[in-house]
Amino acid sequence: MKINLPYSLNLVFWIFYSQVIFPYEITGSKWMSGSTTFYVQIPGASSSGLSWNDAFKSALNEWTQKTVFDFEFVEEYRDPCILDQLNGVAFTSDICGVAYGKNTLAVTMRSYRREILGEPSIVESDIVINNAMNYDVYDGKPRAGRNQAADFRRMALHELGHALGLEHEEAALSIMAPSISEINRLTTDDINAVRALYSGIDNCPKKALVFGQMMAALDKGDCTVSQITGGGADESFIDLYPFSLSAPTTVNFTIESQSLDAVLLISNPLLEINHLDYKTKSGCGSELSADLQPGNYMLLANTFAQKIDPLCDVKGAYTLFSSFESSTIMDLGKTLSTGTSPSKQAKFQGGILISEDFRFTNTQSPGEALNVVAVVNVDPIHINKEGFFIVIAEVGKQILALNSGGEFTQVSNTLAELPKIRSKTLNAIERIDITKDFFPSSRGIEDINVNFYVGYGLYSNVNEIYYHQLPINATISKK
Numbered sequence: 001m002k003i004n005l006p007y008s009l010n011l012v013f014w015i016f017y018s019q020v021i022f023p024y025e026i027t028g029s030k031w032m033s034g035s036t037t038f039y040v041q042i043p044g045a046s047s048s049g050l051s052w053n054d055a056f057k058s059a060l061n062e063w064t065q066k067t068v069f070d071f072e073f074v075e076e077y078r079d080p081c082i083l084d085q086l087n088g089v090a091f092t093s094d095i096c097g098v099a100y101g102k103n104t105l106a107v108t109m110r111s112y113r114r115e116i117l118g119e120p121s122i123v124e125s126d127i128v129i130n131n132a133m134n135y136d137v138y139d140g141k142p143r144a145g146r147n148q149a150a151d152f153r154r155m156a157l158h159e160l161g162h163a164l165g166l167e168h169e170e171a172a173l174s175i176m177a178p179s180i181s182e183i184n185r186l187t188t189d190d191i192n193a194v195r196a197l198y199s200g201i202d203n204c205p206k207k208a209l210v211f212g213q214m215m216a217a218l219d220k221g222d223c224t225v226s227q228i229t230g231g232g233a234d235e236s237f238i239d240l241y242p243f244s245l246s247a248p249t250t251v252n253f254t255i256e257s258q259s260l261d262a263v264l265l266i267s268n269p270l271l272e273i274n275h276l277d278y279k280t281k282s283g284c285g286s287e288l289s290a291d292l293q294p295g296n297y298m299l300l301a302n303t304f305a306q307k308i309d310p311l312c313d314v315k316g317a318y319t320l321f322s323s324f325e326s327s328t329i330m331d332l333g334k335t336l337s338t339g340t341s342p343s344k345q346a347k348f349q350g351g352i353l354i355s356e357d358f359r360f361t362n363t364q365s366p367g368e369a370l371n372v373v374a375v376v377n378v379d380p381i382h383i384n385k386e387g388f389f390i391v392i393a394e395v396g397k398q399i400l401a402l403n404s405g406g407e408f409t410q411v412s413n414t415l416a417e418l419p420k421i422r423s424k425t426l427n428a429i430e431r432i433d434i435t436k437d438f439f440p441s442s443r444g445i446e447d448i449n450v451n452f453y454v455g456y457g458l459y460s461n462v463n464e465i466y467y468h469q470l471p472i473n474a475t476i477s478k479k
C-alpha cells in the first residue's frame with residue numbers, strides 16, 4: 001500500500017482537431033463497482049431525425065455490450081454542473097461557468113474518492129456538450145470544417161469512455177483518439193483498455209481462507225496492488241483470500257513473519273476496504289480484528305510499496321493465523337466428491353461449539369471441554385438411503401480417522417480402508433459430534449492445530465464420498 005492523493009476533480013476535454021497530446025490511456029482510476037448509472041434526458045433531435053437522447057443511449061449500450069463495464073441509464077434530467085454523485089448530461093453554453101474553448105465539442109468532468117489501495121476511484125462523471133457546435137448523427141468520415149456538423153453519437157461514445165475512466169489514446173486505433181476521426185465504434189483497443197482497468201482482480205489467483213494456520217509468502221510472481229486495481233504505481237505484493245459469512249462474526253487475523261513487513265486489510269469483493277492494520281506491537285507481522293456482518297469479504301495480505309522498517313522487508317514468507325467467533329456454525333466451502341458425480345446439493349458446516357452460549361469458534365484453551373461439531377445437509381437424492389460417515393483429522397502431516405470406538409487412529413491413504421462410523425438410513429440433516437467433552441489438557445495436549453474433514457457415502461456406491469473444501473479447524477493453545 002501507499003499514501004494516496006486527496007479528493008480531486010478533473011476535466012477531460014475533447015478538442016476538435018486539436019494537437020493536445022495526453023501521455024496515457026488509463027491511470028487506474030475507475031468505478032469500484034465496474035458499473036454506473038447515467039441520467040439522460042436531452043431534448044431535441046438531429047437533422048437526420050434521431051433524437052439526441054437515443055443517440056446517447058445507443059453510445060451507453062455500446063460500452064455495456066462490448067466491454068466488461070456496465071452503464072445503466074435513467075431517463076431523467078440531472079444537472080451535470082451539480083456535484084450530487086449522479087451522472088448528468090446536457091447541452092450547455094459553458095463548462096459550468098467556464099467558457100468552452102473555441103474547438104471544444106464536449107467536456108467530461110470526473111470526481112474522485114481516495115481509496116486505501118490503488119488510485120482514487122471515480123464517484124461521479126458529468127458530461128457537458130457545447131451548444132455552440134453543430135451536431136448530426138451519422139456514420140463514416142467526419143464532415144470537415146468547423147461549421148460542419150460533428151457526429152453526436154461518436155462524441156458521446158468518446159465522452160463515455162472518459163466517464164468510465166479511459167484517457168486519450170493515440171498509439172492505437174481508438175474512439176479515445178485525442179481528435180475526432182472516422183472511428184465511430186469501439187475498437188479492440190478500447191475494449192482491451194476497459195478490461196485492463198476493470199478485470200485486474202479476476203486475473204489474480206485467490207487463495208481459500210482456511211481458519212487456523214496457513215503458510216504463504218509474498219514474493220516475485222505474486223500479484224501487485226497495481227495489477228489488481230488496474231493501474232497506479234503501487235507495486236507492493238498482495239495475496240487475496242476471499243471468504244463469506246452467513247451471520248455476524250468476529251474475526252481475528254494475525255500474520256507472523258521473520259521478514260515480511262505485513263499489512264492486513266479486509267475488503268468487500270470490489271476491493272473497498274473495511275478494516276486495516278499495518279503494525280503489530282512487535283516484529284514485522286500484522287494483527288487485525290473486526291466484527292463483520294454477513295456477506296462476502298476478502299482478506300488481503302499486503303506489504304508496503306517501499307521498505308519502511310529497516311528490520312523488515314517488503315517480501316518474505318509468513319504464517320497466517322485466522323480465528324472466528326460467530327453465533328452460527330461456519331459454512332465449509334464447496335462440496336466435493338471422490339467420485340464422478342459431485343453432489344451439488346449436499347452442504348457441510350462445522351466448528352467448535354462453545355457450550356454455554358451456543359456460539360462457534362475455532363480456537364480454545366486446553367483446559368476447556370472441546371466439542372467439535374459438524375452438520376451435514378444431505379443431498380435430497382440421498383435421503384432415506386443407507387449411508388455412512390467418515391471423519392478425518394489432519395495434524396501436521398499425520399492423517400488420522402475416527403473409528404466406531406470413538407478413537408482417532410492412523411490410516412493408510414486408501415478410501416476403502418477408512419473406518420465407517422454411524423451406518424444408518426440418512427436423514428436430511430445429520431449432526432456429527434467429532435469430539436464430545438474432550439479435555440485436551442487431560443491427555444497432555446496443550447498446543448495443537450487440527451483440521452477435521454467429514455464425509456458421507458452410500459452403501460450402494462462405497463467409493464464415492466461427499467465431503468467439503470474447507471476444514472473444520474480446532475486450534476488449541478494457551479493464548
Ligand SMILES: [Zn+2]
Pocket residue numbers: 012013014015158162168178
Ligand atoms: Zn477526450
